[in-house]
Amino acid sequence: MLNMMIGFFKDLWKYREKVKKQDKWMQKYIAKNNYALNPSWMMSTNLKIWLSEMEATFSKRFCPCFEPSSDAELNKKMMCPCEYVEDEIKEYGTCHCALFGRADLDKAGWKSSSKRLMSEYQVPLNLKDGVLDTRGKPLDHRRNLPIPDAMHQLKATLNSYTGDSLKMIVSTEQEVQNLQKIASFRGFGCESTNHSDYHEVTLQLK
Numbered sequence: 209m210l211n212m213m214i215g216f217f218k219d220l221w222k223y224r225e226k227v228k229k230q231d232k233w234m235q236k237y238i239a240k241n242n243y244a245l246n247p248s249w250m251m252s253t254n255l256k257i258w259l260s261e262m263e264a265t266f267s268k269r270f271c272p273c274f275e276p277s278s279d280a281e282l283n284k285k286m287m288c289p290c291e292y293v294e295d296e297i298k299e300y301g302t303c304h305c306a307l308f309g310r311a312d313l314d315k316a317g318w319k320s321s322s323k324r325l326m327s328e329y330q331v332p333l334n335l336k337d338g339v340l341d342t343r344g345k346p347l348d349h350r351r352n353l354p355i356p357d358a359m360h361q362l363k364a365t366l367n368s369y370t371g372d373s374l375k376m377i378v379s380t381e382q383e384v385q386n387l388q389k390i391a392s393f394r395g396f397g398c399e400s401t402n403h404s405d406y407h408e409v410t411l412q413l414k
């Protein structure tokens with residue numbers, strides 16, 4: 209928990225200008241669509257930081273909850289604010305990431321949607337002896353993408369992992385490419401090997 213808080217404030221400082229820019233377009237967007245932003249400062253700031261990091265890593269404002277896919281059409285739909293907002297607000301009261309929600313959503317509604325989101329991402333990881341097997345996670349029924357995906361499993365692992373290197377097992381070539389971009393952005397070494405039905409990516413963290 210302490211590591212997560214330290215990471216949050218470090219990232220907030222790093223992305224402070226970008227976070228302000230994210231807030232500007234979001235304020236216009238919610239006013240135009242009669243939505244609201246998550247009233248939890250910590251939650252909405254974290255999402256603005258993650259959006260800024262997605263832009264810095266993948267050069268586009270991808271949804272902070274899903275890594276880019278190999279489907280160009282789906283990727284277009286996943287730019288924030290994504291094409292699923294209205295539909296998801298009808299279902300959960302908020303978008304998938306609990307960033308935007310109904311203007312009249314009460315505190316309990318925001319809390320419950322944030323809890324739903326956390327329960328999707330805070331799942332046990334298949335990490336053993338420095339090997340993180342990311343496969344077999346459930347798929348989001350709108351985007352058909354895993355939750356949590358390999359990128360989010362890596363992020364969760366890095367919160368407490370102390371090893372010098374991490375081997376990741378992923379299912380698709382797209383996940384390998386995403387991990388290569390993340391490694392390059394974060395200054396990690398990265399090597400990959402393709403097998404017939406999976407890929408191995410070794411990240412040199414130190």
Ligand code: SF4
Pocket residue numbers: 270271272273286287288289290291292293303304305306307308
């Ligand atoms: S789910 Fe929310 S945060 Fe994610 S892209 Fe859609 S609008 Fe943005």
